[in-house]
Each structure stands twice: as structure tokens, then as C-alpha cells.
Amino acid sequence: xxAGKKTQRKITNILFYLLYVVVxxxxxxPLWFLFLSAMKEETQVVSDMATxxxxxxxxxxxxxxxxxxxxxxxxxxxxxxxxxxxxxxxxFGMVINGMMGYALGMLKFxxxxxxVSLMIALTIxxxxxVVINRFMVTKDLGLLNTLWALSVPxxxxxxxxYLFYQHFRGMPKELLEAAVIDGESYTGIxxxxxxxxxxxxxxxxxxxxxIRAWGDLLWPTLVTRDNTWRTLTQALxxxxxxxxxxxxxxxxxxxxMTLPLLVVFVLFQKQFVQSVAMSGIKG
Numbered sequence: 001x002x003a004g005k006k007t008q009r010k011i012t013n014i015l016f017y018l019l020y021v022v023v024x025x026x027x028x029x030p031l032w033f034l035f036l037s038a039m040k041e042e043t044q045v046v047s048d049m050a051t052x053x054x055x056x057x058x059x060x061x062x063x064x065x066x067x068x069x070x071x072x073x074x075x076x077x078x079x080x081x082x083x084x085x086x087x088x089x090x091x092f093g094m095v096i097n098g099m100m101g102y103a104l105g106m107l108k109f110x111x112x113x114x115x116v117s118l119m120i121a122l123t124i125x126x127x128x129x130v131v132i133n134r135f136m137v138t139k140d141l142g143l144l145n146t147l148w149a150l151s152v153p154x155x156x157x158x159x160x161x162y163l164f165y166q167h168f169r170g171m172p173k174e175l176l177e178a179a180v181i182d183g184e185s186y187t188g189i190x191x192x193x194x195x196x197x198x199x200x201x202x203x204x205x206x207x208x209x210x211i212r213a214w215g216d217l218l219w220p221t222l223v224t225r226d227n228t229w230r231t232l233t234q235a236l237x238x239x240x241x242x243x244x245x246x247x248x249x250x251x252x253x254x255x256x257m258t259l260p261l262l263v264v265f266v267l268f269q270k271q272f273v274q275s276v277a278m279s280g281i282k283g
Contacts, residue, residue, distance in 0.1 A: 029055065031258070031262075032055060033054055033055055034251055034254055034255055034258065035255050036054070036055065036057055037049075037054060037247070037248065037251040038065050038066070038248065038251040038252040038254075038255040039057075039061040039062065039063070039065070040059060040060070040061060040065075040248060041059070041060055041062070041064070041248065042065075042246060042247065042248045044059050044060070045247045045248045045251065046247060049247070064248075065248040065249050065251065065252035066252045066256070068246070068248075068249050068252070069239070069249050069252050069253050069256070072238065072239060072249070073235055073238050073239070073253075074227075075235070075253070075256065077227070078230060078231060078232045078234070078235040079232060079256075081147075081150075081229050081230060081231050081232075082213075082214060082231040082232045082233075083260075084147060084151075085147065085150040085151050085213055085220075085231060086209075086210050086213040086214050088147070088150075088151035088155075089151050089154050089155055089209050089210075089212075089213045090206050090209045090210055090213070092151070092155045093154075093155045093156070093157065093160065093205070093209050094202055094205065094206060094209075096155050096156050097155075097156060097157060097160040097161045097163075097164055097205065098164050098190075098195070098198075098202070098205075099190060100156070100161045100164065100165075101160075101161050101162070101163070101164020101165040101166075101167065101168050102164065102168045102190050102194055104116055104119070104161070104165045104168075104169075105164070105165045105166070105167070105168030105169035105170075105171070106168045106169070106171060106173070106176055106194075107186065116165065119158050119161055119162055119165070120158075120162060122158035123158045123159045123162055127218070128218070131218065131219065131222065134153045134219075135222050135223065137153075138152075138153060138223055143223070144223055144224075144225065145223065145224055145225040145226065145228060145229060146229060147229055149223040149224075149229075150219070150220055150223060150224075150229060150231070151213075153219070154212070154213065154216075154219065157209075160205045160208070160209065163201060163204070163205055164201060164205070167198060167201040168194065168198070171194065171197070171198075175189075175193060175194075175197075176189060179193055199271055200271045202271075203268045203271030204271070206268070207264060207265060207268060210261065210264060211261060214232075214257075214260075214261060215233060216231070216233065217233040217234065220233065220234055221234060232253075232257050233257075235253075236250065236253055236254070236257075239253060
């Protein structure tokens with residue numbers, strides 16, 4: 001009887017592992033297709049695109065597509081613009097969204113419940129619904145075609161404030177009370193005590209902010225007027241010829257654009273998974 005249950009358990013575990021492998025392959029396949037296609041010749045990319053050969057590394061694999069991208073576009077210039085924009089949004093966003101979430105989640109003051117309700121309501125409003133208003137404010141401030149136009153309007157995000165609010169709401173109130181008794185200010189409590197204890201949620205929001213800033217196309221298109229501060233998503237259009245689309249070069253450009261995000265996620269995946277798990281436990 002026991003042997004039969006052990007055998008059944010082993011079969012169940014094997015089936016689950018097979019399912020995990022299939023799901024993993026489904027998520028990995030697009031990345032494999034992207035990086036492999038970037039190494040193939042143009043004619044080979046076009047012929048393989050609609051077949052399973054697109055996932056097979058055969059034929060001539062070269063870095064010619066990458067070289068062509070650097071010859072056609074100033075990739076490093078657009079990369080610098082995108083990186084600076086993303087770093088500003090991440091750095092200032094962590095402080096702004098974190099402090100707002102800390103105040104709403106741990107401090108009691110008049111109107112806090114109303115602010116939480118408004119914040120939750122704002123999370124369901126799509127960006128496209130308010131983008132014109134944001135554009136008009138940015139224009140009136142004289143920020144168009146600057147780095148600040150790209151980053152400042154995206155630093156405070158209701159969704160990220162809500163994530164911080166959920167996190168800080170679950171922190172032990174005894175820490176706050178003990179620090180206040182010791183004479184520490186609320187600002188000092190945030191930076192000296194709460195922030196070091198909140199690395200998982202900071203890592204999660206940082207990755208989400210980075211991904212959002214890195215792949216944004218609508219907002220940079222609205223607030224830039226020339227190549228001075230245009231980003232990678234805008235530069236990608238420069239590879240689309242009016243007569244022919246060079247798919248190999250587009251894949252190479254996309255691969256170089258995707259690689260930094262993969263590196264960041266690999267470095268901080270432990271904190272990211274830990275934060276998601278903690279959020280799930282809190283409900």
C-alpha cells in the first residue's frame with residue numbers, strides 16, 4: 001500500500017516537473033528566437049521566420065546585424081538617453097513613492113483614508129487618459145525636449161505607491177513607536193530603519209520602474225523634438241526602411257535593448273521573488 005502511494009507520488013512529481021519545463025520553454029522561446037535571429041543572415045531570417053527553423057541554430061551565424069545597427073544609428077547615444085531617463089525615474093521614484101507609501105501605511109493623520117482611496121482609484125486610470133494633461137503641464141513648464149521632460153512626470157506612480165503602502169502597512173508598528181520614543185524623526189525612521197528593512201519591495205518596484213521606463217514609447221515621442229534626448233524605442237524606427245524592413249538588424253537592436261533588463265533581473269531575482277511572495281501572503 002505504501003509502495004503504491006510512493007510510486008503515485010513520484011509519478012505526480014515527474015508530471016509536475018514536466019509541466020514546469022514546458023512552461024519555462026514557452027517563456028524562454030521568444031528570447032531564444034530573438035537572440036538567435038539577430039545572428040542570422042537577412043535572407044535566412046526572413047525564410048525561417050514563419051517556421052520552426054527560427055529556433056534552430058544552423059547556417060551562418062555572424063555579428064553583421066549588430067555591426068549594421070552601429071553603422072546606421074548612434075546606438076550608444078540613444079542608450080545613454082534611455083539609461084539616464086531610467087536611472088532618474090528609479091532613483092527619485094524610490095524616494096517619492098516610498099515616502100508616500102510609508103506615510104499612508106504607517107502614519108496616522110487626518111485625511112489618510114481618503115488619500116488611500118484616491119490612490120487606489122488612480123491605479124485603474126490608464127496613462128493614455130491623462131497623457132495630454134501631463135503633456136500640457138510639461139510644455140507650460142518649458143521642459144519639452146529635455147531629460148527632465150522624460151523622467152519627472154513618471155517619478156510618482158499610484159501603483160508603486162500602493163505597493164509601498166501595502167508593504168509598510170504590514171510592518172510592526174512597535175518599530176515606529178520605539179524610534180519615536182528614542183527621539184528619532186519620522187524622516188529619520190524612514191531612511192534609517194524602514195528602508196533597510198524593505199529591500200525586497202524596493203527591488204521589485206525598481207525593476208518594474210526600470211522596465212516601464214526602458215520600454216516606454218508614447219511619452220518620449222510626445223516630449224522630444226529631435227535626436228538630442230530620443231530613446232532606444234524611438235531609435236528602433238530608424239531601422240525600418242520605407243522600401244524594405246531589415247529584420248535581422250531589428251532583432252539585433254532589440255537584443256541589445258533587452259540584454260540590460262535580463263542582467264538586472266538575474267541580479268535581483270531573489271529580492272523580486274521574495275517581495276512577490278510576501279505580498280501574496282499578505283493578501
